[in-house]
Amino acid sequence: MTPMAAPEAVLFDLDGTLVDTAPDLAAATNALRRHHGLLPLPFEVIRGQVSNGGSALVTLALGLEAEHPDHSAARVILLDAYEQALATHSRVFAPLDTWLDGWHREKRPWGIVTNKPRRYAAPLIETLGLRPGVLLCADDLPTKKPAPEPLWEAAKRLDTASKACWYVGDHVRDMQAAKAAGMTAVAVGYGYIAEEEDYRQWPADVWFDDCAALVKALSAGQGASATGAAAERRSSRR
Structure with missing residues (x-):
């Protein structure tokens, strides 16, 4: 692995990364199937589609593509079921939870940039007791990932240069966004990745198979320290 500068700030995708x-999304997907008199799908089948959003889960559950006239109504049923129990079983991945506690105690900047609508992301984060320095959701800006603008805005709100940030994600669009934003693109293989997809083919700077390896890298900085980054950000901030 090529040594990388320690991050001054860390930004995370939400679902499947942090x-x-x-x-909870699988429960909502199967609630939609029950509504239509169908048997539940296996958890692992649903898990691989979670990062693709509610529309993908509707297609998985009922075989209705986004263009189908019944797709929108089915999506409402799924999301209503999810909203009623969006933090029942959801948890921060271990050992990221422990690492994040330490990072927060040190008052080091971190945030979340997600394509999840704020209606679902904000109460989830509040219930889990997370306190990101910035939370940007799908409906907060005119564009969303893989566009770089949400990542730039997050870095700006954290008063950190884009190049001093790591962006961690479990989807190819996360890596595309990080690269476009000039951030270190960190791909994780423990997230919601379809069985046929090879996450090591994504355009990342580094890949971690499991959460423990990610935390080790975050803790160690994987190379040079970020000394002087605070001065640099004032000349390179977007």
């Missing part, structure tokens, strides 16, 4: 939300 928080294991698949159990």
Whole structure:
């Protein structure tokens, strides 16, 4: 692995990267199937589609593509079921939870940039007791990932240069966004990745198979320290 500068700030995708939300989203997906008189799908089948959003889960559950006239109504049923129990089984991935406690105690900047609508992301984060320095959701800006603007805005709100940030995600669009934003693109293989997809083919700077390896790298900085980054950010901030 090529040594990387220690991050001055860390930004996370939400579902499948920072928080294991698949159990609650799987329950909502199967609630939609029950509504249509169908048997539940296996958890692992649903898990691989979670990062693709509610529309993908509707397609998985009922075989209705986004263009189908019944797709929107089915999506409402799914999301209503999810909203009623969005933090029942969702938890921060271990050992990220412990690492994050330490990072927060040190008052070091971190945040969340997600394509999840704020209606679902904000109460989830509040229930889990997370205190990110910035939370940007799908409906907060005119564009969302893989566009770089949400990542730039997050770095700006953290008063950190883009190049001093790591962006961690479990989807190829996360890596595309990080690269476009000039951040270190960190891909994780423990997230919600379809079985046929090879996450090591994503355009990342570094890849971690499990959460423990990610935490080790975050703790060690994987190379040079970020000394002087505070001065640099004033000349390179977007």
